[in-house]
Amino acid sequence: MSQSPDFDNWICPLPLRDYPQIVLGHGGGGKLSQDLVEHIVLPAFNNGALASLADGAALNIAGIRLAFSTDSYVVRPLFFPGGSIADLAVNGTVNDLAMLGAQPMFLSVGLIIEEGLPLSILGTVVEQMAAAARIAGVQIVTGDTKVVDKGHGDGLYINTSGIGLIPDGIQIAPQNARPGDSVLVSGMIGDHGMAVMSVREGLEFETLIISDSAPLNGMVAVLLAAVPEIHTLRDPTRGGVASSLNEIARAADVGIELEDNQLPIRPEVAAACELLGLDPLYVANEGKLIAILPAAQAERALESLRHHPLGKDAAIIGQVTAEHPGIVTTKTSIGGRRIVSMQVGEQLPRIC
Amino acid sequence: MSQSPDFDNWICPLPLRDYPQIVLGHGGGGKLSQDLVEHIVLPAFNNGALASLADGAALNIAGIRLAFSTDSYVVRPLFFPGGSIADLAVNGTVNDLAMLGAQPMFLSVGLIIEEGLPLSILGTVVEQMAAAARIAGVQIVTGDTKVVDKGHGDGLYINTSGIGLIPDGIQIAPQNARPGDSVLVSGMIGDHGMAVMSVREGLEFETLIISDSAPLNGMVAVLLAAVPEIHTLRDPTRGGVASSLNEIARAADVGIELEDNQLPIRPEVAAACELLGLDPLYVANEGKLIAILPAAQAERALESLRHHPLGKDAAIIGQVTAEHPGIVTTKTSIGGRRIVSMQVGEQLPRIC
Numbered sequence: 001m002s003q004s005p006d007f008d009n010w011i012c013p014l015p016l017r018d019y020p021q022i023v024l025g026h027g028g029g030g031k032l033s034q035d036l037v038e039h040i041v042l043p044a045f046n047n048g049a050l051a052s053l054a055d056g057a058a059l060n061i062a063g064i065r066l067a068f069s070t071d072s073y074v075v076r077p078l079f080f081p082g083g084s085i086a087d088l089a090v091n092g093t094v095n096d097l098a099m100l101g102a103q104p105m106f107l108s109v110g111l112i113i114e115e116g117l118p119l120s121i122l123g124t125v126v127e128q129m130a131a132a133a134r135i136a137g138v139q140i141v142t143g144d145t146k147v148v149d150k151g152h153g154d155g156l157y158i159n160t161s162g163i164g165l166i167p168d169g170i171q172i173a174p175q176n177a178r179p180g181d182s183v184l185v186s187g188m189i190g191d192h193g194m195a196v197m198s199v200r201e202g203l204e205f206e207t208l209i210i211s212d213s214a215p216l217n218g219m220v221a222v223l224l225a226a227v228p229e230i231h232t233l234r235d236p237t238r239g240g241v242a243s244s245l246n247e248i249a250r251a252a253d254v255g256i257e258l259e260d261n262q263l264p265i266r267p268e269v270a271a272a273c274e275l276l277g278l279d280p281l282y283v284a285n286e287g288k289l290i291a292i293l294p295a296a297q298a299e300r301a302l303e304s305l306r307h308h309p310l311g312k313d314a315a316i317i318g319q320v321t322a323e324h325p326g327i328v329t330t331k332t333s334i335g336g337r338r339i340v341s342m343q344v345g346e347q348l349p350r351i352c
Numbered sequence: 353m354s355q356s357p358d359f360d361n362w363i364c365p366l367p368l369r370d371y372p373q374i375v376l377g378h379g380g381g382g383k384l385s386q387d388l389v390e391h392i393v394l395p396a397f398n399n400g401a402l403a404s405l406a407d408g409a410a411l412n413i414a415g416i417r418l419a420f421s422t423d424s425y426v427v428r429p430l431f432f433p434g435g436s437i438a439d440l441a442v443n444g445t446v447n448d449l450a451m452l453g454a455q456p457m458f459l460s461v462g463l464i465i466e467e468g469l470p471l472s473i474l475g476t477v478v479e480q481m482a483a484a485a486r487i488a489g490v491q492i493v494t495g496d497t498k499v500v501d502k503g504h505g506d507g508l509y510i511n512t513s514g515i516g517l518i519p520d521g522i523q524i525a526p527q528n529a530r531p532g533d534s535v536l537v538s539g540m541i542g543d544h545g546m547a548v549m550s551v552r553e554g555l556e557f558e559t560l561i562i563s564d565s566a567p568l569n570g571m572v573a574v575l576l577a578a579v580p581e582i583h584t585l586r587d588p589t590r591g592g593v594a595s596s597l598n599e600i601a602r603a604a605d606v607g608i609e610l611e612d613n614q615l616p617i618r619p620e621v622a623a624a625c626e627l628l629g630l631d632p633l634y635v636a637n638e639g640k641l642i643a644i645l646p647a648a649q650a651e652r653a654l655e656s657l658r659h660h661p662l663g664k665d666a667a668i669i670g671q672v673t674a675e676h677p678g679i680v681t682t683k684t685s686i687g688g689r690r691i692v693s694m695q696v697g698e699q700l701p702r703i704c
Contacts, residue, residue: 148426
């Protein structure tokens with residue numbers, strides 16, 4: 001290792017948007033995040049598993065197929081209507097594994113604690129994590145604790161990584177979406193982002209909006225039992241449904257066409273979004289999935305989702321096309337078509 | 353999940369030292385860290401793999417044995433003589449897996465980046481991580497990036513988690529140390545901690561002290577080939593050799609007796625420690641291991657370590673006893689015996 005790194009001569013392997021420094025938008029799950037990963041991280045760590053840009057890596061170890069995923073949680077505030085950083089940290093990584101079709105089994109926990117955090121808050125967080133792990137059916141088997149100086153954190157950051165077993169015959173990946181496939185979402189969109197937003201910066205809405213944070217592995221198991229030939233699964237967290245679908249369209253080199261009036265959205269979320277000038281398609285979810293599968297199986301898949309408590313508002317929201325590869329469009333309520341581009345920077349800072 | 357957690361009524365499952373809030377020492381790898389883990393984390397996440405308190409978890413999945421480990425790196429400054437946060441993040445997790453006797457295979461990377469970090473620094477860090485992964489023979493297969501507001505981080509925190517394969521027949525764990533075993537260390541102690549200390553707070557020594565950050569998996573493979581019946585391996589990072597041996601003595605319910613004059617220490621590290629009033633036994637290492645194994649194999653193990661470039665200064669530093677279980681002692685240079693207790697709080701803040 002070089003002892004005095006030469007920063008001045010470091011050259012970005014691919015041209016990046018004009019930011020010499022990290023901005024908040026680099027963490028927003030949109031185009032800036034994508035740039036950061038594709039232009040700086042991928043060229044350095046060049047390998048197939050990472051390049052798939054899935055929610056985790058599918059690995060072959062000694063003849064078995066494992067899913068491996070990691071996520072850091074830096075949400076503010078730590079507790080919000082319907083959940084906490086503890087729920088997100090467990091469910092988020094469980095869901096990333098489930099989106100590879102894996103059965104999540106084991107989690108690691110890395111706590112970065114800010115000096116001065118009351119022990120009662122830390123105790124509550126670990127107890128909530130343990131409860132969330134029990135509900136999701138996973139074990140927290142290894143961990144690490146670091147403390148940083150007062151003022152150099154936000155109370156608590158949590159990283160969880162997870163391991164799951166991918167059953168034989170399951171081949172789920174962003175690039176497997178095919179023209180003719182149907183696009184399903186498992187329920188109301190935008191709840192999590194608006195729930196966090198509602199308690200931040202003094203914003204308050206008349207109706208309480210609750211985060212949808214939930215483990216999706218149970219629903220995925222039910223869905224796969226009904227329709228094993230699922231092509232793609234994705235949980236639309238940061239950047240929302242719009243950014244997830246854009247990533248899939250790019251990865252599979254297909255177009256995706258949505259129908260605005262098919263999108264399940266709670267009236268209170270729609271109203272709050274309108275008030276704040278936000279598009280619910282870009283608002284984060286923490287307990288929803290997008291499933292892409294052959295159209296012939298769409299009704300069967302929809303039925304199996306709706307039989308699960310987390311999927312009762314599931315809907316078919318669009319289709320995959322051979323036209324306009326890499327582009328997502330939606331038919332507006334007045335019949336026109338508009339392009340649903342990838343979010344550029346940050347819409348709702350640090351909601352997961 | 354409760355929507356309004358009741359912090360006032362949260363009760364610590366076991367009495368904790370008198371700190372209602374997190375202090376820096378809770379992250380120091382000593383007694384306070386141990387209290388935090390044993391009194392708050394373990395009771396919540398209660399399970400066998402975690403309770404072993406090894407550097408990682410040994411798991412059985414579909415008939416194979418996997419090692420799984422996680423670590424967060426919050427070192428300041430990001431670059432120091434002989435290494436950087438990038439080397440630590442790769443080598444630290446590689447070493448945690450190697451200490452279970454596993455062959456490290458795959459790493460995840462979670463970056464928590466502070467707004468305002470120059471992209472050139474981030475680019476240098478990921479390139480150094482990629483280089484370290486190549487040297488260690490592991491692949492970085494999945495990752496996550498979050499950005500936190502300016503002033504709420506220290507430029508960059510990194511979490512790495514890792515998966516390795518434990519070969520058949522290997523049974524390495526802290527609780528396997530047995531009376532009569534020899535205690536070996538693979539080289540000079542205290543280099544990493546003093547290297548970081550030397551560039552912090554304006555301290556400068558006449559001689560440059562270089563971090564020992566290195567991947568230990570190659571040396572562990574050589575050691576295991578020579579002496580398969582290794583009982584315990586540990587890399588003495590935070591809290592140093594003293595804290596690692598105290599953890600082993602407690603886990604295995606044995607005593608450990610060191611010989612002060614057998615401890616390999618560079619003269620410049622010894623001098624710097626003396627200047628600052630520090631005991632090198634408590635200073636962190638990032639490229640050394642402690643091996644505990646039957647005395648009859650000690651010479652053979654020593655020889656195999658010394659044949660490896662990272663182990664040329666290896667030494668037998670003590671023995672495991674049935675007496676004073678849970679206690680580590682050392683014979684001083686004037687012939688007396690003193691107790692080497694666990695570090696209480698933080699000796700060198702945030703050196704890994």
